[in-house]
Amino acid sequence: MDEEEIPVVDTQSLTIKIANSGQQKLTATSSPYNSPSLISPPSSAFVSALQSPYISPRATLVTNPTQANQETLIAPLTSVVHPSPPVSYCGSQSDDVPSTSYTPPPERYDFSDDPTDTKLKIVTCVPVSGPETDPRISFSFPVPRISFAKGSVSPASNAKLRSCDVYIGFHGQNPNLVRFCKWLKSELELQGIACFIADRAKYADNQSHEIADRVICSVTFGVIVVTGCSFFNHLSLEEIRFFAQKKNLIPLFFNMDTNEIESLSNRNGDTKKCKEALDVILKCHEFRLETDESNWRSCVSKAAGILRAKLGRKSVVEKCTEGFEELPFPRNKSFVGREKEIIDIEMTLFGCGDSFEQESSVPSVKGGTPGQSEGLADDESEADVGRGKYINLELGKNKETNKEAWVERNSLKRSKYKKSRSGKDKNLSMSVVCINGLAGVGKTDLALEFAYRYAQRYKMVLWVGGEARYFRQNILNLSLNLGLDVSADAEKERGRIRSFDEQESEAFRRVKREMFRDMPYLLIIDNLETEKEWWEGKDLHDLIPTNTGGTHVIITTQLNRVMNFDPLQLQPLTTPDAMILIRGRRKKEYLAGEVEFLHKFDEKLGRSSFGLWVVGSLLSELAILPSALFEAVNQVPVEETTSCSNLTIPHQQFCRTNPFLMKILVFCTALLQQSNDSRDSVASRMLQVGAWFAPAPISVNLLAAAAKKIPVNRNRFKKWTKCLKVALCFYSGQCLTSQAWKSEEESALLLVKLGLARKANRQTGCWIQFHPITQIFAKRKDGLVAAKANVQGARKLGNPVTDSDHLWACAFLVFGFKSEPPVVQLKAMDMVFFIRKTALPLAISAFTTFSRCNSALELLKVCTNVLEEAEKSFVSQIQDWCHGSLCWKKKLQSNQRVDEYVWQEVTLLKATLLETRAKLLLRGGHFDSGEDLCRTCISIRTVMLGHNHAQTLAAQQTLAKLVRMRSKI
Missing domain, CATH: 3.40.50.300 (P-loop containing nucleotide triphosphate hydrolases)
Structure with a gap:
C-alpha cells in the first residue's frame, strides 16, 4: 500500500469535543485531550501524536462494529499499521519518546485475528462509565490494538517506537508526584536513557492509548511509581502485571512502604487483579525502590544507576553533591525559630499534595471515562457548553490557571483549605x-x-x-x-559572525x-x-x-x-527565640539579674538577629557575664559610632539608626586589636580590607595578602583601651586576648567565632564571607588605606576565575565606572602592574569564558584611557622642565626627571591593550574599529621595538586577518 502524503496541521489551537453520548468526534484540526503530545511543557518543541510524520492527522474512527470486524478480517497481518509516538526534539524538556540509536530486540507474538477473541479488541470510542461498559483491553494481552490511522508505516517508524528504553508509569493527582516523575525522566535522559512517561488514566482518546501501549510492549524496563491510588486504577494494575510477567518491572514506592502495601492487600484482597499486583510488588525485592520527601534526590540517583547498569550505558560523570557542597555556607547549628x-x-x-492525593484515591469505575484532570498537560482550559465538554489547548499560558481550573472541574471543597498570604489556595x-x-x-x-x-x-x-x-x-x-x-564565539573565517x-x-x-x-x-x-x-x-x-x-x-x-x-x-524573632540566640553557642544559663541584661541587649538592638548573634558569640568566646559586657559596650565613645565617611546615603542612615549595634562592632574591633597584645593584629586588618572586597566568599590567602599591605597604625581606640582591659581582666583565663592566633587561617576563623563573618563551603582551602553589616561598618573610617591594600593584594594573588567578583571590586575602586569616581589613586608603575596582572586577565576571562563581551571591552577601554592620561602627564612634565628657568632646572632636575623605564612600560602596555581589543572586536564583526586599533598598536611597537620584532609581527598578522575578514563582507 502506498503511503499517503501527510498534510501540515496547524498546532496553534487544537480543539476537541468529547460528547456525553460517548461518541468521539475527531477532525483534522483536533488533538486528543491529555495525549502523550501534551505531557511535555509548553516550552518544548514538540510534535503531537496526530501531527507525527508517521500518523495521518486525518485519522477516521470506526463507529460501526460490523464494519470494524470486516476490516479486521480482511486486512492481512503484515499490513497492520503501527502508530509512532511523537518525536522529541528537546531532550529532557519533552515527555515523549526521544529518538535514540538503541533498539531492544523485538518480541514475537502469536495471536488470532478473530474479532471475538479477547486477545484483539478495537475500542471505537472513548469509554463512558456505565453498567454496560466493558473495561478496555490493553497491552496485558499478546498484541496491541490496531491503529485507526490509514495507510502503512515504514519500518523506520517502528524503529523509532522501539527506541524507547524505559517506560515510567504513574497515577495520581498530587503535583509533587508529577514533579518527581518528570525529574526521574529528565535524569534518565541526561544519562542517555530514552524514556516515555505517562499517566494513562488521563488519556481521553484511543490513539494516545495505542501509542502508550506500543511503547509499553517495546521498552526494556518499566518503572512504575506506586502510590496509594495506583491500586484503584486498573491501568496501573495492568502495567504492574505486564512488566512483572516480562520480568522487567522496577517498582518505586512514592510516599509508601511495605507495611502500607500489606495493609492495602488485606483491604482489597477481594479484587483479583489488585491482589495479583500487590503480590507481585511485595515479592519484588531486587530493584524495589522507596522514596519519600526526605530522599528524592538519592532515589532518583539510585534509579538512574540501576537502569544505567542494566542497559550497559556509560556512567555520566557528575559533580559530587554529597554534603551539599552547592550551598555556600555550612548549616547553622544555632538556627532558632522561623x-x-x-x-x-x-x-x-x-x-498541599495530600489534598490532591485524597481526591484521586477514590476508586474509579473500570472502563469509565478517565479523569479529566490537569495531569501532565500544562496549558489547557475547559468550559462546559451544552451537553459536551470543549477543551481548548493553547500554548503559553500560566500553570496556575490550569490548576485552578482542575480544582473547579473536580469540585474540590475550597472552603476546607486555608488561604495563603498571597490569597491563593494553599494546595496550589x-x-x-x-x-x-x-x-x-x-x-x-x-x-x-x-x-x-x-x-x-x-x-x-x-x-x-x-x-x-x-x-x-x-x-x-x-x-x-x-x-x-x-x-564567546571563536573567530570564524566563514559563516555569519x-x-x-x-x-x-x-x-x-x-x-x-x-x-x-x-x-x-x-x-x-x-x-x-x-x-x-x-x-x-x-x-x-x-x-x-x-x-x-x-x-x-x-x-x-x-x-x-x-x-x-x-x-x-520577615518579622524579628520572638522574645523566647531571641533569648536562645543571644545565649550563644554554649547556651549557658544565667541568674535572673544577668537575664535582665540579656533583655536590655535585645531591646537596644531592636531584636536584630545579627546583633543578637554577635552578642551571643562574645558571651561564648569571652566567657564574660552579660552585665560586664553591657557595661564595656556602653563605654564605647559616641564619636566612634557617628563617623560615616566612605558610605552611601542608605548605609549612613543605617549606621545612625542603629547606634548600639555600631558600638558592639567597635567593641569587637578593639578586641581584635588587643588580641595577642599586638596593635597590628592580622584579624583586625583582615576586617578592614574585607569591607572593600565583593560580597562573596573570599579565600584566606587573598585576604591575608591584602591585610599585610596595611601599614601598622596607632590604636584608634586608645582612649578607652584601659576600660576594655579592666572590663576583661577578670576573664583573662579564657579570653581571646590570651590566645595566640599565629596562622592566617586562625585569624580568619577568629572573625567567624565573633559572628562577623561566615565560613564558606569550598573544596580547597579556607574561605570566609563577611556579613553585609560588617562590611558597612568596616568602611566607616580609614577606608582609603584599606581599599588600596585591597587592590595590591588582589594584584598579587587574584585568580580571574575563582576570584572574579573580587577582581571586579578592585577594578571599580581603581577606575570608578559609570558615574562613580575612582576611590584609589595609583602611581604610574603601580597602575601598569595592576592592569597587567589583574584588569587584563579579568577582561579576557570575562569575554572568553562567560561571553561578557561589552563589559570586557569597556574595561579594556578604560584601562587604555588611564594609560593615555599617564602618557600625557609624562609629556607635560617634560615640557614644564624644558620651559623652566636654569636655576629651577638645576634645583629640581633630580626630582623632576621622568622615569623613562616607566614611560616605556606604559606605552608598551597600551599597545598590548590595543591589540587585545582588536582581537576581541574581530570576534564580534567590528572589523573597522579593530583595524584602526591594530594599526595604532603596530605603529607603537615599530617605534619602540622595531619592525621585525616578534610582537610587531604578531600585530601585523592580526591586522591581516582583520582586513581579510572585512573584505569578505
Missing part, C-alpha cells in the same frame, strides 16, 4: 517566594535553613548573590555548576534554559538590591520566566516588592 515561615515557604512552593503551589525584611533580621539564615532541609527535593541548590554590580556575573557563574559552555549583544544574550539564555525546565533546581537569590541589572539595565523578568518548570526560586531582599510577588514579611 518554623512558621519555613512551613509557609514549603506550602507556597509544594502546595507557586514557584517563586520573596522574603522581605530589614538588614540583619535573618533572611539569609532562613533561606539557608530551608535549602538544607529540602535539598533532597531538588537536583541541586543554586545560590546567587543579588548585589547589583555582581548579579549578572553571578548568574553566568552558574554555568560552571551546571556544566554549560557559555564561552554574531554581534556581541547576540553572544551575551545566548549565554544568558543557555543558563536560563537549563535552570527552568523539568529538572528541579532551587535557585536562591540572596540580598537582591534592585530589579534592574546594573550593567545594562535589564529587568529581573528577563531571568525569571512566568513558567519556571521544575525550578523553585527564593529571593531575599530589602525591597518592598519584587516582580509583583507578595513578599513574605
Whole structure:
C-alpha cells in the first residue's frame, strides 16, 4: 500500500469535543485531550501524536462494529499499521519518546485475528462509565490494538517506537508526584536513557492509548511509581502485571512502604487483579525502590544507576553533591525559630499534595471515562457548553490557571483549605517566594535553613548573590555548576559572525534554559538590591520566566516588592527565640539579674538577629557575664559610632539608626586589636580590607595578602583601651586576648567565632564571607588605606576565575565606572602592574569564558584611557622642565626627571591593550574599529621595538586577518 502524503496541521489551537453520548468526534484540526503530545511543557518543541510524520492527522474512527470486524478480517497481518509516538526534539524538556540509536530486540507474538477473541479488541470510542461498559483491553494481552490511522508505516517508524528504553508509569493527582516523575525522566535522559512517561488514566482518546501501549510492549524496563491510588486504577494494575510477567518491572514506592502495601492487600484482597499486583510488588525485592520527601534526590540517583547498569550505558560523570557542597555556607547549628515561615515557604512552593492525593484515591469505575484532570498537560482550559465538554489547548499560558481550573472541574471543597498570604489556595503551589525584611533580621539564615532541609527535593541548590554590580556575573557563574559552555564565539573565517549583544544574550539564555525546565533546581537569590541589572539595565523578568518548570526560586531582599510577588514579611524573632540566640553557642544559663541584661541587649538592638548573634558569640568566646559586657559596650565613645565617611546615603542612615549595634562592632574591633597584645593584629586588618572586597566568599590567602599591605597604625581606640582591659581582666583565663592566633587561617576563623563573618563551603582551602553589616561598618573610617591594600593584594594573588567578583571590586575602586569616581589613586608603575596582572586577565576571562563581551571591552577601554592620561602627564612634565628657568632646572632636575623605564612600560602596555581589543572586536564583526586599533598598536611597537620584532609581527598578522575578514563582507 502506498503511503499517503501527510498534510501540515496547524498546532496553534487544537480543539476537541468529547460528547456525553460517548461518541468521539475527531477532525483534522483536533488533538486528543491529555495525549502523550501534551505531557511535555509548553516550552518544548514538540510534535503531537496526530501531527507525527508517521500518523495521518486525518485519522477516521470506526463507529460501526460490523464494519470494524470486516476490516479486521480482511486486512492481512503484515499490513497492520503501527502508530509512532511523537518525536522529541528537546531532550529532557519533552515527555515523549526521544529518538535514540538503541533498539531492544523485538518480541514475537502469536495471536488470532478473530474479532471475538479477547486477545484483539478495537475500542471505537472513548469509554463512558456505565453498567454496560466493558473495561478496555490493553497491552496485558499478546498484541496491541490496531491503529485507526490509514495507510502503512515504514519500518523506520517502528524503529523509532522501539527506541524507547524505559517506560515510567504513574497515577495520581498530587503535583509533587508529577514533579518527581518528570525529574526521574529528565535524569534518565541526561544519562542517555530514552524514556516515555505517562499517566494513562488521563488519556481521553484511543490513539494516545495505542501509542502508550506500543511503547509499553517495546521498552526494556518499566518503572512504575506506586502510590496509594495506583491500586484503584486498573491501568496501573495492568502495567504492574505486564512488566512483572516480562520480568522487567522496577517498582518505586512514592510516599509508601511495605507495611502500607500489606495493609492495602488485606483491604482489597477481594479484587483479583489488585491482589495479583500487590503480590507481585511485595515479592519484588531486587530493584524495589522507596522514596519519600526526605530522599528524592538519592532515589532518583539510585534509579538512574540501576537502569544505567542494566542497559550497559556509560556512567555520566557528575559533580559530587554529597554534603551539599552547592550551598555556600555550612548549616547553622544555632538556627532558632522561623518554623512558621519555613512551613509557609514549603506550602507556597509544594502546595498541599495530600489534598490532591485524597481526591484521586477514590476508586474509579473500570472502563469509565478517565479523569479529566490537569495531569501532565500544562496549558489547557475547559468550559462546559451544552451537553459536551470543549477543551481548548493553547500554548503559553500560566500553570496556575490550569490548576485552578482542575480544582473547579473536580469540585474540590475550597472552603476546607486555608488561604495563603498571597490569597491563593494553599494546595496550589507557586514557584517563586520573596522574603522581605530589614538588614540583619535573618533572611539569609532562613533561606539557608530551608535549602538544607529540602535539598533532597531538588537536583541541586543554586545560590546567587543579588548585589547589583555582581548579579549578572553571578548568574553566568552558574554555568560552571551546571556544566554549560557559555564561552564567546571563536573567530570564524566563514559563516555569519554574531554581534556581541547576540553572544551575551545566548549565554544568558543557555543558563536560563537549563535552570527552568523539568529538572528541579532551587535557585536562591540572596540580598537582591534592585530589579534592574546594573550593567545594562535589564529587568529581573528577563531571568525569571512566568513558567519556571521544575525550578523553585527564593529571593531575599530589602525591597518592598519584587516582580509583583507578595513578599513574605520577615518579622524579628520572638522574645523566647531571641533569648536562645543571644545565649550563644554554649547556651549557658544565667541568674535572673544577668537575664535582665540579656533583655536590655535585645531591646537596644531592636531584636536584630545579627546583633543578637554577635552578642551571643562574645558571651561564648569571652566567657564574660552579660552585665560586664553591657557595661564595656556602653563605654564605647559616641564619636566612634557617628563617623560615616566612605558610605552611601542608605548605609549612613543605617549606621545612625542603629547606634548600639555600631558600638558592639567597635567593641569587637578593639578586641581584635588587643588580641595577642599586638596593635597590628592580622584579624583586625583582615576586617578592614574585607569591607572593600565583593560580597562573596573570599579565600584566606587573598585576604591575608591584602591585610599585610596595611601599614601598622596607632590604636584608634586608645582612649578607652584601659576600660576594655579592666572590663576583661577578670576573664583573662579564657579570653581571646590570651590566645595566640599565629596562622592566617586562625585569624580568619577568629572573625567567624565573633559572628562577623561566615565560613564558606569550598573544596580547597579556607574561605570566609563577611556579613553585609560588617562590611558597612568596616568602611566607616580609614577606608582609603584599606581599599588600596585591597587592590595590591588582589594584584598579587587574584585568580580571574575563582576570584572574579573580587577582581571586579578592585577594578571599580581603581577606575570608578559609570558615574562613580575612582576611590584609589595609583602611581604610574603601580597602575601598569595592576592592569597587567589583574584588569587584563579579568577582561579576557570575562569575554572568553562567560561571553561578557561589552563589559570586557569597556574595561579594556578604560584601562587604555588611564594609560593615555599617564602618557600625557609624562609629556607635560617634560615640557614644564624644558620651559623652566636654569636655576629651577638645576634645583629640581633630580626630582623632576621622568622615569623613562616607566614611560616605556606604559606605552608598551597600551599597545598590548590595543591589540587585545582588536582581537576581541574581530570576534564580534567590528572589523573597522579593530583595524584602526591594530594599526595604532603596530605603529607603537615599530617605534619602540622595531619592525621585525616578534610582537610587531604578531600585530601585523592580526591586522591581516582583520582586513581579510572585512573584505569578505
